[in-house]
Amino acid sequence: MDIVVAVKQVPDTSEVVDVIKIDASGKDIERGTLVSKINEWDEYALEEALQWKQKLGGTVTAVAAGPGEWDDTLRRALAMGADRAVRVDEDATVIDCSAVARTLAALIRRLPYDLVVFGAQSEDFGSAQLGPMVAEMLGIPHAALVIRLQVEEGEAHVERELEGGTRELYTLRLPALLTIQTGINRPRYVSFASVRKAREKELSVMSLDELGLSPEALTPAVELDRLELVPAGKRAQLLSGSAEEAAAKLAEILRDSGVI
């Protein structure tokens, strides 16, 4: 079974700290001090793909649409066990999901695949759009937020994660596209040595026009006007009053937060 996995590189912004700054353009953050990593969801997607390759044979190809730095992440994918990697060279910061989707769809069309897997969303923008968009463009069925997968006889039996832990069960005829939810597996550790070894594996780079895409075709449909830093709660808003009053206020806040 041939599997294509789409991966993305993101800045590590998991810190509770003031490391994020908006750059001069006002439309991006200063990436200078930030460390890059593979998008967490994509790591699970890769692991899932590799496990099914181990069971059923075939190939795993890692793909990405982004700038040169992203080769680090693709190398990591190769080190994890992907057979080859292809990066479409483009500036990920200025285009939107639909443009990336178009790019990846154009690339994936040229690759052999029975299964395409995406991370359910990205750590940085969290749009959760890419997978289903690409599926629609490729004209294949998809399921988002897959938390369990069983592949047999040209079919994928999946469980989608719904609110409150309930799961939606589907059977998809291959070829199909799945977006993978964290927790579906335990991604393997990628040792330093294996990353070195992976340097020998094939990592090809394609340009947009090699894919027959014009930059115009990629102009964002949703335009980013500006970014604003969320004022970090440097200090908690303390709820005053008696135990009862404070508790009452907090209860309201909790209700309005909608978490419950």
Next chain:
Amino acid sequence: MALTEYKYSDVIHRCFRCGYCKFPTSFVEVNNCPAYARYRLESYSTGGRLWLIRAWLNDELDWSEHLGEIVYSCAACKNCAEQCPLPFSGDIVDMIVAAKGEMVERGSIPSAVKEFLENVDRQGNPYGTARSKRGEWMEGTDIEEYRGQEFLYYVGCVGSYDTRAQQAARALGRVLQKGGVSFGVLGNKENCDGNDVGKLGEAGLFEALAEENVRQFKDLGVRRIVTLSPHAFNAIKNDYPRLDSAFEVLHYTQLLRDLVRARKLDVSSGFNAKLTYHDPCFLGRWNMEYEAPREVLRTIPGVELVEMERHRADALCCGGGGGNFYTDFLGGSEDSPSRIRARDACATGASVVATACPNCLTMLEDAVKAEGLDDRLKVMDISEIVSEACPPKGN
């Protein structure tokens, strides 16, 4: 890797499981192996661990998170190497590290270990806190950046990020200043020393860190290094030379000993307490430095030094070695080695347990609280004790 390719394939089966590895020389307690102390199951003793490793490499046993935890619960404290009567005793810890290395290569390691290594790879420290915050421990001090001073003061990850250990890092800074030592630190440019990364079996990452550090040290013209942490001391002293690095490295207790001997450090304010000293594994068993810290303590007026039943080469590890201060496979029980150690210390009647390692410091600090002994027993790093013994500037 099949058993045949394992570096110790011709040795590992030679463990008879006689059990000496569980004891100190005196045999007073069977729990001198921190992992065995915590679980008291043969699987967690060194012998059991070696037999399991062999079974795994021999495909008699599949890898599991639990197997990973058993292997990684080894704190690399070297008690077994000290006690094993057989000729290969010197290799035991390496046998376990080699097995960890194989797990690393296969990508099958416990989640906590994975986090540790990925954090170090990304941010240069196990906690995953930003590199750009490594120097924050210095805020409010006038400690200089390193630019060609006599000593590079290498702080290490725990001293740089752990709020409790930061106090020791700052205290050592003050003491070195009072001792008139010319030194500087790397601040945000400092990177993980890799000692525990190596003990977790990630040889590749360790080599990379070591090469990077050696390069940086050389570029800055570093000749002499003093470390806060025995872990860093061990790596720089015993492992870095493989990369033809020629630095003189001292653990700070050795430097302080020289200073007090040379009367360059005035500790006349003294420190009035009955205290006991906990030997850090990477200073003691790994580098046979038992005297320097004790000599420093003895020279401080008012200090009454009493020993725990198990000390020096027989000291019980705090359970923080081999990355366990982070991965914590030995925590969460009254049988956790750090808590046994806290009780050992308390049994001496001392009011202070001193140590000379940021890892031990944080482990014991937590343990003393967990044991509810905080009102009776204070955990202090020797740097803090010396700092209190130094008269305020101008005197």
Next chain:
Amino acid sequence: MADILVVAEHRNGNLADVSLEMLSEGRRIAGQARCELLAVVVSKDVTALAPRLARWADTVLAVKAEKLDHSLAEPYQKALAPVIRERKPKLVLLGHSSFGMDLAPALAVDVGAPLASDCTSIAMENGAITVMRAIYNGKVNALYSFARCETAIVTGRPGLFAVEEGQERGTIEEINLPVDEKVERKRFEGYSEPEVSEVDITKADVLVAVGRGMKEKGNLQLAEELAGVLGGVLACSRPVVDYGWLPPGHQVGLSGKTVKPKLYIALGISGAFQHMVGIRGSKAIIAINKDEKAPIFTDAQYGIVGDLLQIVPMLVKKMSELKR
């Protein structure tokens, strides 16, 4: 005249909360922009659902589809695409729920409309639609506008938009969804409820975390009750495990698990660095602690300084009242 179309999501005969939120928001925007609100629901039996939607919508498009008792992406897409093509609504609203994530992107491509997902605020001023999204773990807000498009599709973050009971008496149009006979490429097989196994605090949306400040094991009962009303799970800091109050599986922080819940309520946790490392991914942190200077208050959004043993029971009481 430009419509606002709200896609109604339902399961087991109930409308999803997020759909009510979107209906309310749609109603609000429609009011401001003086345009019509159209709600679409697809089900084999729409008689119960449609009238509810009519309270917010001027028009409810009730699409009857055989064999369909729940909101599933594919039939919804089949039903919605032609509607959107015909009516060209200015704005299509749906929740950023599991269903929304499955449906919206494919629908957007299908009808060639731009999509902004997981939005935290939505505005339409003289025809121009702008939205806000939280990115980079909620540390940055991104403001977007939709350039030259007939229809914009927006999914809203669940639980963020207030629900206001609708006052409308909208009309209901029923149509039938032509079920195509060709074998489905995607076959719905039903639902499964996860077997209740050991707690996994890394999965929980709501964590009620207890620390040394709980004073004694007996007091954990209070935290459990709170977790009960919040539909959350009990977590704890290192000492609590050390004391044997809770098994290690519950421990959060350096030596415990790293968690990223939507809501993290810290009871009697001072917020030592070792603990904070483990919760920095939390969306919202709320702290109750007797020590006003406890570092936890630095990272918490809201806090109460006071005695847990008084406050927590109060909070439980208030919450259960509000839930009724």
Next chain:
Amino acid sequence: MDSICQSLAEIVGESHVSNRPEELYVYSRDLGTAEPHLPQYVVSPRTTEEVQQVVKLANREKIPVVPLGGGLTLAGLVMPLKGGIVLDMKRMDSILEVNERARYVLVEAGVSQGKLVAYLDRHHPNLVHSEPGAPGQATVAGNVAIHGQGDLAQPYGFNSDMVNGLEVVLPTGEVCRIGSCSLGQQWFTQHPLPDLGLFLGWCGTTGIITKVSLRLFPRKRIRDMGVFVLEDGDLVPDILYRISHTEMAGDLIAWSQELPVTVSGLHNISIFISGDSEEEMELKRKLIRVGILGEYIRSGTGGLIGLSANVRPRLPRRPPVSTIQDIKKGGGFEYVGAIMPVDTYPECCRRGADISARHDIAYTLLGRVIGRSHAMMFSWSYVFNRADEDSVREAREALYESDDLALELGGIPWKPGVYGQRAVMERMDPNTLSLMKKVKELLDPNGIMNPGNWEVS
């Protein structure tokens, strides 16, 4: 975790029970040549009450229970031959009482020999117990349960003869005290109550020992040893007889080994003496050297090697652990020990050397005198390479042959493995055998205690 594991966890706590492959693997293997047998559960109790609850659970569920101490019998006596629960007793390791005047110590079953020695050294320098020449983690209770002997065997006999009292959890879960302790808190004697010695030598098939009161003996300040070396093994029994007659010697061990070649073919008699004063020592030395060995030395039959004066004070309490098991670089070592008439020493050696030769293993033969030459524990030791199945098989066969030899020469295999037990029972008087059977059936109606051992067919 299955339901039984859950129940066990409720009894001893989650950290101390396991049914995971890793623990099961480790506890399925003995250090000797025995074939592995997987348990279903491994449990490490802390208190008698916990042992009691585990046994009751096991009875309810009809699960075998195998008590484990140091696990150093090497004969596979702690292998779960029929699965079930391995009960690792080493967490029960408190030293409960030392009565200086009545010279006894009360310990929990898991207390190791090493810990007891260290404890007495530190707190009761005038007292010693009879310590077996085993690694320090061997347990006191495990040793008496198999009728072990120690370095005081010559003057005082079997360790199991030094037991003042026992606390035992019966196979049906009741806690039972044997000896003066059954009347109160006095642990100083087993006699003169009706003899209930049903728990020693049974290898845990009649109950689980949870406490032992053990006799202690005067510890002399000065120790010394000499080794009398001779070629003619036939003379050894007579020499041992005469030395024991002087009542001046402590531990008496005759031994002969093939390696190193320099000692090959020789017989050695290690003679330990101790005393409180140099005068006492000198007298003892004189009575043995001059009185007994003198004539042999003059006739050139043999010679005596003594310790140099500067070594003497450093004579270790416990002989440094033998690294003999590593000769084959294979970490495997097992021996047949048998209680033999001292007169059979020469034959034991000759035939033992033959067995070793047949299996291509360097011979290591040793006889420790028990009592005033009343008997000796004679051991035929065989090393093997754990990683080499042929080597393991050779050793196993040599061990079987040694069991048979011991019986043939009128001795009794000590702590025999299953093979030895069967061989013993084949020769046993049928009435005695059926009595054993009755006792077991009476105490252990469900047959859950270390089944497969002492199984009267």
